[in-house]
Amino acid sequence: MERRKLGRMGPDLPVVGMGTWKVLDVKGPELEGERHRVVQTALEAGIRVFDSSPMYGESERVLGSGLGPRRKDAFVATKIWAKAKGECERQIANALSYYGGRIDLYQVHNLSRIEEVLPRLQELKETGVVRRVGLTHWDPASFDSLALWMRKGNVDAVQLPLNALDRQAEERLLPLAEELGLGVLVMVPLGSGRLLSRPLPPPLERRFRDKGATTLAQALLKWVLSDPRVHVALPATSRPDRAAENAQAGSPPWFDAEDREALSAFLRHPT
Secondary structure: OOOOOOOOOOOOOOEEEEEEOOOOOOOOOOHHHHHHHHHHHHHOOOOOOEEHHHHOOOHHHHHHHHHHHHHHHHHEEEOOOOOOOOOHHHHHHHHHHOOOOEEEEEEEEEHOOOHHHHHHHHHHHHHHOOEEEEEEOOHHHHHHHHHHHHOOOOEEHHHHHHEOOOOOOHHOOOOHHHHHEEEEEEEOOOHHHHHHHOOOHHHHHHHHOOOOOOHHHHHHHHHHOOOOOOOOOOEEOOOOHHHHHHHHOOOOOOOOOHHHHHHHHHHHHOO
8 A cells, every 4th residue: 555645744654753642741941841852852863743732731832842943844733622612713823823823734632522623624724724634533432433534524634543452443443544545643552651561572572673673662663654554653752762762663674464463462461
């Protein structure tokens, strides 16, 4: 399958991006300065896709200030999370102020108030203020609703949860995304960190090193990106060194089916 570009993200896909949930939700010069260094290190390492949401507290604002003059080098994916009528416009105004008056991918967060929000995002896309429109949901119990809106929503991309242990979206949503030609962004590719608790056994460590994955985190990211229906993996981190490490997983060689199954089997039965 030929992978579609999600706008201007650099020359190749797939890519490692950066999520901002929890890690950029900080206040104060010292903490914000630390997180700015994470964003800058990610950019220097080649990460271009950054995903945020007003649901993530201060993360949208901190991401915008962290990008600073390098906003032009980034593909910013953010979201509307409107819980009340009219909240949508306030969130749009804030996001545009943070990101230089444009959003590369604007997503309806968890399908929240989608019948109100999605038409508004489509309007912004027509004006050129928004380049792409997408949908997200984290909960498999809502995958049927997400699939419905993927079909009828006239959207460009979908963001869904997927990792080597939690593969429900692989069966239920990736085939539909491929059928519709949608870009796919993956949240929680590291299982929010819980998949990193045990070291790889030496045979797997050697096997994955030959594929360019020298750490478990890199192996988990390569597992996601080796599916040709996936475009972007979005691990989150508050550490500059981890941002650089994650970025290195975004290039071939990719895992084959046996590599992917070996990593999933280890996570299912780690002892």
